[in-house]
Amino acid sequence: MKGGLFSSLCSALLLLLGQNAAGHEHGQLEGYETSKWVLRRSAGAQYACKCYPGDSCWPNNGQWQKLNNTVNGNLRINIPPGAPCYNTFKGPLGDVRTYNKPECDRVTANFADEQFQIELPAAGLWTYFTNDTCRPTTTPTDTCTLGYYPVLVIKAKTTAHIQAGVKFARDNNLRLIIRNTGHDFLGRSVGWGALVINTHSFQDIKVSNSYSGPSGYKGSTITVGAGVQAFQALKKLNALSPPKVMVTGECATVGVAGGLVQGGGHGPLTSLYGFLADTALEFKVITADGALKTANANTNADLFWALRGGGPASFGVIVEATYKTFDDKPSAGVLLDINLNGAADPALFWEGIRIFHSYTTHFVDNGLYVYYELGTAGQNLHVHPFVGVGKTPAELQAVLQPFLDDLNAAGVPYTSSAANFKTFYDLYQAQFETEVAGNSALTGGWTIAREDVAAEGGNDAVIEAFKTVLGAGSFMIGHIWSAGHGLPQAEWANSAVHPTFRQVVDKLITIVPVSGNAPLADKAAAQDRLTNVVDAALRKASPNGCAYINEADPYEPNWQTAFWGDNYARLLKLRQKYDPNGVFYAVSTPGTEKWVQIETGTRLCLKL
């Protein structure tokens, strides 16, 4: 990247450093007082870092109290969820006696429950990036520290609270994190030494049948507060007569107006209507300057575009979003398992996978969505489910028949069951499995482009890559959909997602298990395996694929191109326009080239 977003600030700081030594005044430095930055050296390079507890620029108690008053007493010191199981929580702001047997039992019993973790002010559902320094335990004398859980949280109830938090973080140069449900795979909703603005209290839902707005779209819509989760929105829409649906993730607990839409947001309806971002009509958003803005096709149209897939926590804090909704339809689903675990016939297993994956283009060309897990328990393919929205069971069966015939001809054993539902909503309730929280892993991912899998030998190359992934102790989740199948081509460029997504036929998540408190060398080895073995194999098998910012290696090589392709240059300009000083930060998002988390992923700093 030439001339990154923060180069002007960066050169200002360089001048500042030089000026301090020489003792000169310099007009360009206004607004960047040294007192707001902490200078550090790491591996021979110079950094200017944000302010953290213990630094002289960390706000004093009076300042925090003032902030607390401004946010109506909704500021909290963050205590890790496992703390009630320990005698003492050794926090950055001092020691706190925390042992509480009933609370400890409750946390222990619920640690794997997604909704339990979601309701906590600043927990991460995937614990790797919390550093796992305070898991529930039966040994209260062990040490509980904060790890990478944030230090303080504003549980925002009003837009004014969010504005106060953004302004406080900006003026005091604090690490700021926006936290909605805490689902993030890449650790972007937690962070060492940070102040969090939690948006989960924004729970309003409004529906309309007669939206008529700037985009030219006329029809049914849903308007959701930032904290609304998929299951809440879908339930509300299902209760309408006739029932409606919207694009959400396959996971019912992910928020629909936070990270999901800013990354794109794919789900079971993607082959019909595209990404969640493609269905967006308007956002209310607070930008780094603290202003509450409307973003739609007419007003702040550039910001509107960037919020539709341009990267989470990069352009502002979304407080409300309006999306198109669609008539729900009778739907058919099929569950299928190929389980040869213990049968000791890897060749037969992989022949089954080869056959399955050779039908990806066929599945998406028929408008299907297919969710599958590969290798979670050894030689196992778990398709849960094949979804045919608006299809009768016979129609879905007809699409699947050639695939099943091939499995039969090859002698690959499988089990399957079919069901039909009055609505897609009913299918969604019945056929998608509950997911768990509290596990630690590094996650990555890549997508398979149509041209690569359809090329001569292309599918075989993909299967070789799958073998490499499983052979490295990793497993995968696949999502077979096409974001270009149902959505008219004229609308593709309305979202900032990588243009390549329109010809992707399989979107993979790779998972490398590693505990959050593993020795640093083990963590480094796991990261290396993810980037250079597991995902490298997939990238090689589909050179025309791309990566999805919400389900990817945080350290994806050439991330600008991998996540956004030709859209990156415009996103970079928009980041410079809306957040020139880096008030927001999430790893590998537009304009963060010069920001680094030094000192083993703790201090966020500008490289000088």
Ligand SMILES: Cc1cc2nc3c(=O)[nH]c(=O)nc-3n(C[C@H](O)[C@H](O)[C@H](O)COP(=O)(O)OP(=O)(O)OC[C@H]3O[C@@H](n4cnc5c(N)ncnc54)[C@H](O)[C@@H]3O)c2cc1C
């Ligand atoms: C079990 C599971 C299943 C998933 N299934 C899918 C799927 O089917 N499809 C799919 O596309 N993705 C899926 N994801 C990934 C999902 O898109 C991301 O985890 C997403 O970032 C979650 O957004 P969130 O707001 O709910 O979570 P959070 O972790 O709270 O936030 C995620 C990111 O968004 C930012 N953010 C949150 N709220 C706001 C806001 N109001 N304004 C600005 N920035 C904000 C945060 O700072 C962070 O960077 C899944 C994840 C999990 C863990």
Ligand SMILES: *[C@@H]1O[C@H](CO)[C@@H](O)[C@H](O)[C@H]1NC(C)=O
């Ligand atoms: C903020 O104020 C509330 C209400 O007075 C109080 O309960 C809370 O402890 C305060 N937060 C901090 C961090 O002092």
Ligand SMILES: *[C@@H]1O[C@H](CO)[C@@H](O)[C@H](O)[C@H]1NC(C)=O
């Ligand atoms: C994070 O965990 C690593 C071990 O995985 C440890 O070396 C490091 O000190 C921890 N840092 C914090 C801030 O908890």
